[in-house]
Amino acid sequence: MTAPENPAAPFLRVENLAAHFPVERGFVIRRRVGLVRAVDGVSFDLRKGEILGLVGESGCGKSTLGRALLQLIRPTAGAVILQGRHLTALRGALLREARADFQMIFQDPYASLNPRMTVFDALSEAIQAHRPVPNSELPARVTALLAKVGLPPRAQRGYPHEFSGGQRQRLAIARALAVEPQLIVADEPVSALDVSIQAQIINLLARVSREMRLTLIFISHDLSVVKYISDRIAVMYLGRIVEIGPAGGVFEHPLHPYTKALISAIPIPDPRREALRSRILLAGDPPSPLQPPPGCPFHPRCAYAVDRCSQIVPALEPQADPGHAAACIRAREINTA
Amino acid sequence: MMPESNVQTIRRIEAEPGASFWRDAWRRLRKNKLALFGLAVVVVLSALCFLEPLLCRYVIGYTYEQQDLALGPVPPCRAHWLGTDPLGRDLLARLLYGGRISLMVGLLGTAVSLTIGVIYGAVSGFVGGNLDALLMRAVDILYALPFTIFVILLMVFFGQDIRLLFVAIGAIEWLTMARIVRGQVMSLKQQEFIEAARALGLRPSRILLRHIIPNLLGPIIVYATLTVPEVILLESFLSFLGLGVQPPQSSWGVLIKEGAEMMEEYPWLLTYPALVMALTLFSLNFLGDGFRDALDVRASKD
Numbered sequence: 307m308t309a310p311e312n313p314a315a316p317f318l319r320v321e322n323l324a325a326h327f328p329v330e331r332g333f334v335i336r337r338r339v340g341l342v343r344a345v346d347g348v349s350f351d352l353r354k355g356e357i358l359g360l361v362g363e364s365g366c367g368k369s370t371l372g373r374a375l376l377q378l379i380r381p382t383a384g385a386v387i388l389q390g391r392h393l394t395a396l397r398g399a400l401l402r403e404a405r406a407d408f409q410m411i412f413q414d415p416y417a418s419l420n421p422r423m424t425v426f427d428a429l430s431e432a433i434q435a436h437r438p439v440p441n442s443e444l445p446a447r448v449t450a451l452l453a454k455v456g457l458p459p460r461a462q463r464g465y466p467h468e469f470s471g472g473q474r475q476r477l478a479i480a481r482a483l484a485v486e487p488q489l490i491v492a493d494e495p496v497s498a499l500d501v502s503i504q505a506q507i508i509n510l511l512a513r514v515s516r517e518m519r520l521t522l523i524f525i526s527h528d529l530s531v532v533k534y535i536s537d538r539i540a541v542m543y544l545g546r547i548v549e550i551g552p553a554g555g556v557f558e559h560p561l562h563p564y565t566k567a568l569i570s571a572i573p574i575p576d577p578r579r580e581a582l583r584s585r586i587l588l589a590g591d592p593p594s595p596l597q598p599p600p601g602c603p604f605h606p607r608c609a610y611a612v613d614r615c616s617q618i619v620p621a622l623e624p625q626a627d628p629g630h631a632a633a634c635i636r637a638r639e640i641n642t643a
Numbered sequence: 644m645m646p647e648s649n650v651q652t653i654r655r656i657e658a659e660p661g662a663s664f665w666r667d668a669w670r671r672l673r674k675n676k677l678a679l680f681g682l683a684v685v686v687v688l689s690a691l692c693f694l695e696p697l698l699c700r701y702v703i704g705y706t707y708e709q710q711d712l713a714l715g716p717v718p719p720c721r722a723h724w725l726g727t728d729p730l731g732r733d734l735l736a737r738l739l740y741g742g743r744i745s746l747m748v749g750l751l752g753t754a755v756s757l758t759i760g761v762i763y764g765a766v767s768g769f770v771g772g773n774l775d776a777l778l779m780r781a782v783d784i785l786y787a788l789p790f791t792i793f794v795i796l797l798m799v800f801f802g803q804d805i806r807l808l809f810v811a812i813g814a815i816e817w818l819t820m821a822r823i824v825r826g827q828v829m830s831l832k833q834q835e836f837i838e839a840a841r842a843l844g845l846r847p848s849r850i851l852l853r854h855i856i857p858n859l860l861g862p863i864i865v866y867a868t869l870t871v872p873e874v875i876l877l878e879s880f881l882s883f884l885g886l887g888v889q890p891p892q893s894s895w896g897v898l899i900k901e902g903a904e905m906m907e908e909y910p911w912l913l914t915y916p917a918l919v920m921a922l923t924l925f926s927l928n929f930l931g932d933g934f935r936d937a938l939d940v941r942a943s944k945d
Contacts, residue, residue: 378838405844418835422857431853435843478839485843 315390316351317521318489323348323384325367325374329596340596344370346545347384349622354488357515357522359536359553361529361568363592367545368525369413372491375523376410377401388489406436409482411511413494415474419466425452425477426462432484451480455510472503476510483514490515491523496531508535530572533557538629541565544595544603547622551630561625561632561641563608602634610640671937678933681926688923692742699740705733707740708891716909726911728901738916741893745875745920748808748894752874753867755813760820761856761863767821768828769851779825782818790815791884798886808887812874823866827859861938868931872924879920895920 324347329340344367352358362368373379375386377393386393388407396404412418420428429448433439439447449459455476466474475495482490492511496504512535515522526532532539533553540550541564549562560566567586574580588607593599599606605615620633625641634640672678691698699706705723711731719726725734767778794811801807831837832855840850879896881887888894895916902913 376842378842402844402846405842410839410842412835412839414835418839420836420840420854420858422860423853431845432843435845481839481843 315387317354317356317389318352319385319387320351320375321349321385321387323371323374323386324382325370325379326382342595343545343598344595345374345381348542348545348547349384350540350547350550352521352523354521355515355519357512357524357535357537359532359539360523360525360542361527361532361539362542364527365592365595366542367595368527368542369493371542372410372493372523372525376405376408376491378410403436406485407487408489408491409485409487411475411478411482411490411492411495414498415471415478416466416498418478419474419481421466423465424462425464425466428466428477429462429480429484432481436485447484451484454483454514455480456506470503471499472506475499475503475507479507479510479514483518486518487520489521489523491525493525494527495524497526497528504531511535529557529568541568544592544598546603546633548604548634549630549632550622551625551627551632555627555630559627559641561630561637562604562634563610563640564604565632610634610636612636668937672933675933675936677929678937681929681933684922684926685930688742688919688926689746692739692746695736695739695743699736705736707732707736707893709733709736716905716912718909718911725915726909728909728912729905734898734912734915737893737898738895738919741895741898741916742919742923744888744892744894745878745896746923748812748878749871749875751809752812752816752878753870755809756816756820756870756874757863757867758817759813760817761824761859763817764821764824765828765851765856765859768825769832769847769855771829771832775825779822782821786818794881794886808878808881812877815877816870816874820863820866820870823862824859827862828855831855831858865931865935865938868927868934872927872931875920875927876924895923 323345324343325345327342327344328338329342330336331339346367348371350358360368360371370379374381375393377386377396381394384394388404391404393401393404393408423431426444426448429451430444433444433447433451445462448462452459452461457473457476457480461469461473461477466477469477475498479495495511496507499507508531511522511524514520522535524532524535536553538551539553539556540547541556541562542548543564549556549560549565551561556565557569560569563586567588570584570586574583586609590607593603593606599616601614601616601618602608602611602620605611608615614635618635620635622631622633623637624631625637695707709732711727714727714731716729716731717723717727723733723735725738727733728737763778763782767775793815797807797811837850837854840854845853875895878887878894879899882894882896883900885900888897890897898916899913899920902909902916906913
């Protein structure tokens, strides 16, 4: 099933991906009154086994990007190429078969499990969906999956409502792993959980990704969550990636003014250093994706904005550090000063 | 990572009674006295009606069509517990026989409407788009047809056949079922677990059968329970107009019609069938309400 790995081509390549949604009015005669550009020209590459943290404010299009990557929302334009295979070109049965290679973990573990299916049934269904095994092997396989996510074998008899939020998210992870995918998109997998449980789930995801050489795209609005797990971090603003780079690089010296503001907003768990922390306060709200501002979408809130910023749409350009790119025409200027 | 704490939580959860959804629902239903009363009445009455041939032979001693013209109408007495009609037929035997027909019409009519309605509504809601619009406009048009005229036409063209009655009633009752199911499917379709099933690469037919329909069982059961009395009432209405069941067969509707014609002279001919039918309809409605409360997902969260 797996295409041979071509060392030249990246494991996952995303080219100019866009997901636009027309806004329509009218009852019988529908007319388009606007266009929401939820994802607007996103490109990046991922290596096999890499963990990408995708961060941004709510409404910036990060969840839509995750779903568009996995073809749960069909992209308006652009390409998603997984191991040389154009997912965006697949339809119907071909696409269903291809789903063996990529899975999703959803935000709300209370909604992502069928309330009428026992854990055993749900995991069996996922196992049998792509790489069927004889029914006699199912109990052993289900038990092994549960063990992998830290749940006891007896959990398989239960229904979702018998489990806590953290346990359910473990079940959702087990279901995604049951398919034996190579790529997992986790859409805010911990934001619906208690803080005390979050670390457990993040550790679990990091461990299974490492063990199974999974490529993981971890979507979150919480930078401190992403920091732990990611090899690389991509920052989204209004449907675009404004900065992408190695996790350490993005945290230690962020290049884009938006990233700088985000990172300055992370509280430091040390009262003395926290008191000295300087924060960059962003003025105003994120603009509506229905009417994005001209030029750089961030310029109305940017402390460094100049006239040119409202005229030129900045491209994601490589910066001085290797592998670090930012979409800001003044990136070099403001970061050398 | 603390697997030990997970083991403990699971053990604690398993110790609680009512692990499954249906056991929870049954526990809630048992607390509802009115629904339990309804259930008991429905079970006892159905048992009596369906055992009617045996009861007539060994307990009552008369069949529903056995006439005794010399006897004529007598009020309830030792030999005829509920009295007889002008042809000397035992009312109790006729009531039980009529109940059999009425309940059967109720169950079969509901089954017909359920089958058509669930399939139609589920497909419409699941596929969506233009097909959904088309199917639902068809329902709107059928809704607009006057039911009585439709049935009269059917009876005139195809003759009076009890099987036709099922078809006629089923053909009307499924419309509401289809609308209810469609609405439920549309809201279920937005749930993340359906998206998760799509992400797994399951076929749409499997998603519909394994993930959507099982989650519709609650509303379907409730609506079906409430449809049975409605269908029984419809059959009675048709029989009352002389369009339904034909003599010497009887149904509750036929008995009530006959009783109403003679209610001044022989009041027992109206009283008993009306009482039994009212009791049945009340019981089925109580039971339906009980099911609705017991299967309510919102209630199961606390």
